[in-house]
Amino acid sequence: MGACVAALLARAAVGGAALRVALIEPHAPQAPAAGAPPDTRVVAISRASETLLRSARAWPAIAGPRASPYERMRIWHESVAADGAGVLVFDAADVGEPNLGFIVENRLVQTALIAAFIAAGGQLEPAQFSSLTIDADGASIATSRGALRARLVVGADGAQSAVRAAAGLTAELSDYHQTAIVATVATARPHERTAWQRFTKTGTLAFLPLFDGTSSIVWSADEAVAAALSGASATDFAHELDRASDLALGDTRLVSERSAFALRRLTAPRYVAQRVALVGDAAHVIHPLAGQGVNLGLLDAGALAQLVVAAVAQREDPGSLRVLRAYERWRKSEIALMAASIDAFDRFLAHGSGPLSRLAQRGLSWMNRSEELRRFFIRRALGVSGELPELARRAS
Ligand SMILES: Cc1cc2nc3c(=O)[nH]c(=O)nc-3n(C[C@H](O)[C@H](O)[C@H](O)COP(=O)(O)OP(=O)(O)OC[C@H]3O[C@@H](n4cnc5c(N)ncnc54)[C@H](O)[C@@H]3O)c2cc1C
Numbered sequence: 452m453g454a455c456v457a458a459l460l461a462r463a464a465v466g467g468a469a470l471r472v473a474l475i476e477p478h479a480p481q482a483p484a485a486g487a488p489p490d491t492r493v494v495a496i497s498r499a500s501e502t503l504l505r506s507a508r509a510w511p512a513i514a515g516p517r518a519s520p521y522e523r524m525r526i527w528h529e530s531v532a533a534d535g536a537g538v539l540v541f542d543a544a545d546v547g548e549p550n551l552g553f554i555v556e557n558r559l560v561q562t563a564l565i566a567a568f569i570a571a572g573g574q575l576e577p578a579q580f581s582s583l584t585i586d587a588d589g590a591s592i593a594t595s596r597g598a599l600r601a602r603l604v605v606g607a608d609g610a611q612s613a614v615r616a617a618a619g620l621t622a623e624l625s626d627y628h629q630t631a632i633v634a635t636v637a638t639a640r641p642h643e644r645t646a647w648q649r650f651t652k653t654g655t656l657a658f659l660p661l662f663d664g665t666s667s668i669v670w671s672a673d674e675a676v677a678a679a680l681s682g683a684s685a686t687d688f689a690h691e692l693d694r695a696s697d698l699a700l701g702d703t704r705l706v707s708e709r710s711a712f713a714l715r716r717l718t719a720p721r722y723v724a725q726r727v728a729l730v731g732d733a734a735h736v737i738h739p740l741a742g743q744g745v746n747l748g749l750l751d752a753g754a755l756a757q758l759v760v761a762a763v764a765q766r767e768d769p770g771s772l773r774v775l776r777a778y779e780r781w782r783k784s785e786i787a788l789m790a791a792s793i794d795a796f797d798r799f800l801a802h803g804s805g806p807l808s809r810l811a812q813r814g815l816s817w818m819n820r821s822e823e824l825r826r827f828f829i830r831r832a833l834g835v836s837g838e839l840p841e842l843a844r845r846a847s
Contacts, residue, residue: 452731453607454564497834612733630677639701753840
């Protein structure tokens, strides 16, 4: 996310002059090698994020042979058959779009953004952020390689953000008591450029279509179930996966290691302080079941870059609280709404068994029957609803 804000700002010329932007990143990744199998960490890039990445000039490096467009989503609850009525289907064709987005490796997005930032004249600092001192004129930043001075510091350093702590900002944490298992699997039937998601009583299982015909699975399960799945042999794991997926894609076979992530929700009550703004996971971490973490962070980056450029054009201090609070108001309400909706899906569809859960399960098939409701949710999946940063809006 830091690379996205940095690339957008480095490209912006205000009154003919470029902004001076440095990106502090100790672990800049290498792009995946041509022909290498897909990384296990992949993300679903929405249309709004794609547009933003185009604005940052990062998209051409992402949209190559390793990007996998997905044209439809099939969502169902374990109480109905995978191929029966009651399966909610979102199809890009219903809204005249070629696809709903792209599944890409997280590393490819990171390397493309860093390359775009450098091409725009940005300064990459391969260092670790250490500390921060704020005064009336600017911020002094100490890193493992030296010192920098800036009018604005963007904390895009993830859930354990050191910038957040150094600025005296806090974070509220709550535990879902679930673990996400991520892996790549081969399936007997082709994925048909479709993202598949099944809600079960112990969690949510998603299959995301990859460029080489395999699928990335994100299986968010209650801790005890996930621990057993992580410890199972590859054959037993595939067997459990076949049961949990109701063989929607036929028999499965693990073709990568399994990675496990404990799932926690994180909310920073304040995203900003004098001369400091938080973006991405440093400000908010949500449940991965809707695959929206990266998309929300990219839109944070677009919103912040837009407000900073506007402030500089007005000869206003981009690190002032007036400018940064406008960013916080804009993004906090969007993210609170998204986080609450995803938590409701998790509570009622993935875990619940009471009357509200049964209602939610029936809701999936009702939704499928209403073209208008389906279109509404497709627009949300494309990320083209809500108040978008200018750079994330598609030119018509
Ligand atoms: C299992 C799982 C599946 C997910 N699936 C999806 C998905 O399908 N779609 C989606 O949109 N999101 C998904 N997410 C969420 C997504 O991965 C995160 O929201 C996203 O990676 C956050 O990006 P970030 O840049 O804010 O933070 P991070 O990715 O954590 O990056 C932080 C950066 O800060 C740097 N850094 C850290 N400390 C320092 C320091 N002291 N000095 C300098 N640099 C530092 C690190 O090197 C790193 O580059 C998933 C999450 C999980 C757990």
